[in-house]
Amino acid sequence: MAASDQTLVCVKQVKQEVADEWDESMPLPGDILEGFSEHDVDDADKSFVSVKTNSEFSSQLGKINRRVESIWIQVRRGDGLLKLQTCIVQQKVSVLRRKYTIQATTDHRHIADLADLTLKQCIELQVMTRRVMHIQARRFHEDAIKYDWKMKVGSYLPHQSSSVVSSILFMPLVSENCINTTTARCMTWFSAAISSGVPLVFVNVQTELIPTTLVCLLFL
Known part of the structure; x- marks a missing residue:
């Protein structure tokens, strides 16, 4: 052998x-x-x-x-x-x-x-x-853009007592080759959530660079 x-x-x-x-x-x-x-x-x-x-x-x-x-x-x-x-x-x-x-x-x-x-x-x-x-x-924060959530809370939330701000990370699917496709999917999800009665307030969409090696691993 x-x-x-x-x-x-x-x-x-x-x-x-x-x-x-x-x-x-x-x-x-x-x-x-x-x-x-x-x-x-x-x-x-x-x-x-x-x-x-x-x-x-x-x-x-x-x-x-x-x-x-x-x-x-x-x-x-x-x-x-x-x-x-x-x-x-x-x-x-x-x-x-x-x-x-x-x-x-x-x-x-x-x-x-x-x-x-x-x-x-x-x-x-x-x-x-x-x-x-x-x-x-x-982690993601090393490549992420700094985002002032406290400022957004004061500027966008209609009720100051609503102090909870959450972020949702949407990863691109294999079939999504551009940011517009991924954004459209995110907004569809958001609209469906509001239509079903979930009390959400849209604040902002932020895109961030994902390391190529991570994308490859996610799609294996």
Whole structure:
């Protein structure tokens, strides 16, 4: 088997799809699983059990599932080697078959879907994960235009006691190639809301630049 065809146990995806709730202490897409240990991280260097295939790892987790609640895993992420604490979780594949995997200790929705992937596939997933994490860290406000909501409250609201101002973010759809199309959809929504009796007062429409990388990720 050629080196490029050799597979590694990798986090293919996670079931917690809300990327802004991910953090570096969780198993992330692209992480290459190299080993696991039942012991505390301080003692783990000498007791890591190597991981060869996804099915083998699932079988090993099934054997220790009843006696431990969490394990330490050793993952390769980029050029670094990390030790992460995770929980063991059982997945029902069929009536007669059980599969075991890992989940984040801080968020039980964050369950790792493991697979046997090539090194190239793992690296591609890591690049995608870094891109998503970078965009979430930057947030929208770094590219946003400053907007004086307090001034708008005093200028536009008909009743000064109505001090609640909300903003709604409309992302462009794949089929919308210009700002006019997106704006028309927003105004249609606003008109329909008012017609149904929702007490809204229109203040302003503001457009902001969205990073190209974010648009690409949203439309994948």
